[in-house]
Amino acid sequence: MSHSPVSEALLIEADADGATVPGAPAGKGKGGVMDRIRIQGGRRLDGTVTIGGAKNAALALMPACLLTDAPLTLTNVPRLMDIESMVTLLGQHGVAVDAAFDGTGGAGGCAGRRLVLRARTIESATAPYDIVRKMRASVLVLGPLLARHGHARVSLPGGCAIGTRPVDLHLKALEALGAEITLEGGYIEARAPAGGLHGGTIVFPGVTVGGTENALMAATLARGETVIENAAREPEIADLAACLIAMGARIDGVGTNTLRVQGVAALGPATHAILPDRIETGTYAVAAAITRGRIRLRHTRADMLQAVIEHLEEAGATVATTADGFEVDARDRVLRGVDVMTKPFPGFPTDMQAQWMALMATADGAAMITESIFENRFMHVPELARMGADINIHGASAIVRGRRHLSGAQVMATDLRASVCLVLAGLAAQGETLVNRVYHLDRGYETVEAKLAACGATIDRVTG
Ligand SMILES: CC(=O)N[C@H]1[C@@H](OP(=O)(O)OP(=O)(O)OC[C@H]2O[C@@H](n3ccc(=O)[nH]c3=O)[C@H](O)[C@@H]2O)O[C@H](CO)[C@@H](O)[C@@H]1O
Numbered sequence: 001m002s003h004s005p006v007s008e009a010l011l012i013e014a015d016a017d018g019a020t021v022p023g024a025p026a027g028k029g030k031g032g033v034m035d036r037i038r039i040q041g042g043r044r045l046d047g048t049v050t051i052g053g054a055k056n057a058a059l060a061l062m063p064a065c066l067l068t069d070a071p072l073t074l075t076n077v078p079r080l081m082d083i084e085s086m087v088t089l090l091g092q093h094g095v096a097v098d099a100a101f102d103g104t105g106g107a108g109g110c111a112g113r114r115l116v117l118r119a120r121t122i123e124s125a126t127a128p129y130d131i132v133r134k135m136r137a138s139v140l141v142l143g144p145l146l147a148r149h150g151h152a153r154v155s156l157p158g159g160c161a162i163g164t165r166p167v168d169l170h171l172k173a174l175e176a177l178g179a180e181i182t183l184e185g186g187y188i189e190a191r192a193p194a195g196g197l198h199g200g201t202i203v204f205p206g207v208t209v210g211g212t213e214n215a216l217m218a219a220t221l222a223r224g225e226t227v228i229e230n231a232a233r234e235p236e237i238a239d240l241a242a243c244l245i246a247m248g249a250r251i252d253g254v255g256t257n258t259l260r261v262q263g264v265a266a267l268g269p270a271t272h273a274i275l276p277d278r279i280e281t282g283t284y285a286v287a288a289a290i291t292r293g294r295i296r297l298r299h300t301r302a303d304m305l306q307a308v309i310e311h312l313e314e315a316g317a318t319v320a321t322t323a324d325g326f327e328v329d330a331r332d333r334v335l336r337g338v339d340v341m342t343k344p345f346p347g348f349p350t351d352m353q354a355q356w357m358a359l360m361a362t363a364d365g366a367a368m369i370t371e372s373i374f375e376n377r378f379m380h381v382p383e384l385a386r387m388g389a390d391i392n393i394h395g396a397s398a399i400v401r402g403r404r405h406l407s408g409a410q411v412m413a414t415d416l417r418a419s420v421c422l423v424l425a426g427l428a429a430q431g432e433t434l435v436n437r438v439y440h441l442d443r444g445y446e447t448v449e450a451k452l453a454a455c456g457a458t459i460d461r462v463t464g
């Protein structure tokens with residue numbers, strides 16, 4: 001077992017699987033602001049991709065360490081920029097972080113990515129603007145800090161490329177547990193009453209993943225019972241609940257939209273394996289389809305992606321489950337246009353909308369893609385148009401008329417899923433595509449070039 005400084009260990013060490021990017025410069029995955037991804041498109045992909053732990057689960061699980069002075073050990077931790085940002089944030093709250101990459105415990109070395117987080121004391125209850133602005137999930141320290149420490153000061157996350165993304169529902173939920181919350185100088189100032197948070201009933205008017213996570217974590221240490229109605233049912237919520245239960249929390253209704261929490265006086269140590277990343281999985285499933293190739297996805301679960309799989313099958317791809325994942329085969333298929341409307345889980349995920357749009361841009365016929373979660377999640381459309389895609393936006397819907405060929409172009413990524421959608425389009429396009437602003441991609445995709453190159457893609461990272 002080797003222990004290394006976190007920043008190095010998370011992003012610079014060689015892959016546990018030993019995967020390398022052909023021709024890649026040292027420091028691959030480091031995500032320099034000027035880095036670009038270069039793709040020679042038009043190659044049919046055929047191979048196997050090992051899926052990492054879920055970014056969005058990890059970003060909720062890591063703040064859970066603030067609920068206890070005991071260690072929280074997380075395994076299957078993905079090596080991503082967002083994880084590093086969360087390590088930095090937790091570190092300044094007083095969390096000791098030990099990263100161990102022992103390479104054991106799983107084929108492909110995936111289970112060897114272990115983080116041990118220990119918040120013996122809370123040294124600072126402030127989540128500063130400079131970290132929160134880089135990563136919205138920083139707001140997930142609010143519930144745990146308030147519940148254990150009685151006070152939290154968290155910079156308001158503000159909007160981002162995909163929408164305004166307010167946190168009003170997080171705040172209302174915490175108020176239902178007795179918190180007093182004010183907004184001052186761009187910060188959320190939250191205080192628990194003298195005896196600490198108490199149980200309460202939280203009825204979310206709309207489904208919120210982060211709001212449910214903040215409320216759930218806070219409720220574990222609140223006195224009495226908390227009922228969370230219209231809770232999000234995303235698999236990452238169930239993963240968080242499983243970890244909290246392992247720490248000693250009492251939670252019923254996991255996997256449903258009503259969560260019941262009996263508060264406990266303290267939580268203890270736990271070890272938890274992070275579930276596979278369903279959005280990374282879905283992205284590589286689309287990579288198989290868009291190149292009319294075949295990819296076997298391992299270390300993942302088809303049950304978390306039913307909506308995406310059904311749409312892929314309807315489009316004409318074959319999906320077969322395997323012992324540790326599934327395989328998508330689109331060789332020699334003519335894929336059809338299939339409409340999609342994004343919905344909370346178990347519906348079609350908004351985080352797969354951009355990738356689906358790239359696929360539909362190459363399908364036979366038209367598809368209507370409706371984004372119902374975020375008000376501004378079509379930033380990839382003008383960039384896809386630069387590659388020859390035929391897409392018209394009408395309010396919350398985009399009509400995509402498939403084209404036999406896209407053509408390579410220089411494009412600009414505006415957010416994480418928009419970036420990967422452009423990479424997918426580049427894989428299908430004729431000629432060279434250069435995707436700028438790769439740092440968005442590095443927030444959520446670990447060694448994307450290596451994984452695609454292993455399936456036969458001609459792709460590399462151009463630094464500087
Ligand atoms: C780190 C993480 O897990 N991110 C995911 C999480 O984001 P996040 O947790 O931010 O998304 P939410 O589920 O909270 O947002 C859903 C909708 O509710 C709105 N809203 C949310 C909270 C609130 O207080 N008020 C409010 O109006 C949002 O603006 C959005 O329109 O779920 C999203 C929806 O599946 C995913 O796209 C993100 O990848």
Ligand SMILES: C=C(OP(=O)(O)O)C(=O)O
Pocket residue numbers: 056136137351416417444
């Ligand atoms: C929108 C996403 O992440 P975040 O909520 O961290 O911005 C995403 O993962 O697609």
